[in-house]
Amino acid sequence: MLASLGLILLCQLIGEAVVRGLGLPLPGPVLGLLLLLILLLARDRFALFAHGPLRDNGIETASKGLLAHLSLLFVPAGVGVVQKLDLLASHGIAIVVVLALSVVVTLLATVLTFRLVSRLLRQQDAR
């Protein structure tokens, strides 16, 4: 468990260091995600990597533990709304309506594009 958490932090640390060092326009943890994915894929190919947290579902258990309560992690930033009460009093309704409409449009555009493209691909395969 401890080694698995350590490995997750190490991936994030390397991700942050590379992003800062090279001035890449992407978040460090996303690079860390890619790194951990590569490690997991490498473990299946090379016995060399199948040690410590990468063995016996160590990293799998730790990661699922973290993801089980993903919503909790947004609470501290969300409470930050108390700092913005003046702004919400003057523009709150407009902001909420704008965000609500935008999220509905975005959900629909994404899901319909996904369905359309996968249907077109299936028709092409069938031919």
Next chain:
Amino acid sequence: MTDNPFSLWVYLSQSPLLWLTVTLLVYASTDAVSLATRRHPLANPVLHAMWIIGAFLLLTGTSYTTYFAGAQFVHFLLGPATVALAVPLYENRRRVVSSIVPMLVALVAGSVTAVVSVVLLAELAGLPRDVVLSLAPKSVTAGVAMGIAESLHADPSLAAVAVILTGIMGAIIVTPLMNRTGITDYRARGFAAGLAAHGIGTARAFQVDEIAGVFSGIAMSLNALVTSFLVPLAVTLLVR
């Protein structure tokens, strides 16, 4: 033993322990309620934890800075949780690879829609320029959106609030909306949830279906990349 209960409160209210405990206990209760209602969208645990803790801070006259000194330990885990998304992604890699084309096309369509729609609607509503800029990155996860807002000289803390509000509204609306469209493909539904509503949408997607959760996590990571490039571009083109 302290003879004045007030001085004990003064001591505790300044300590990280109290606010970390409050965050965990309030969330544990709102999450229990959400479970008891079989994950009803309106019983969203983040939404209810947010206003309960917020009201508690206002009633006790505690500043957000003091609160955050305790809550930062929870906030910090957002980064490691993003890295941890590698595991469900790895376990479902075959399904992911086989849907790579629809995913990439939907990513571009969704990211552009997210940024352009919020900027145009906010302009239409006559919101001030710095508010429009702070709302623009609202569909990506909090840390990234704050970075984007900072690079535009907008308000990062307003950007974070816009991100959370978007996430909560997306998580509440996604299931009824998708049921109404009649789409039962959980890859597509999850991908839309993660793209539009980042981590809160992803948390919701994992509650509904594991495959939806996986695709949601991918959408959230990819959208963080695309939006970082897209927002500065959209802002130069669309904001007066």
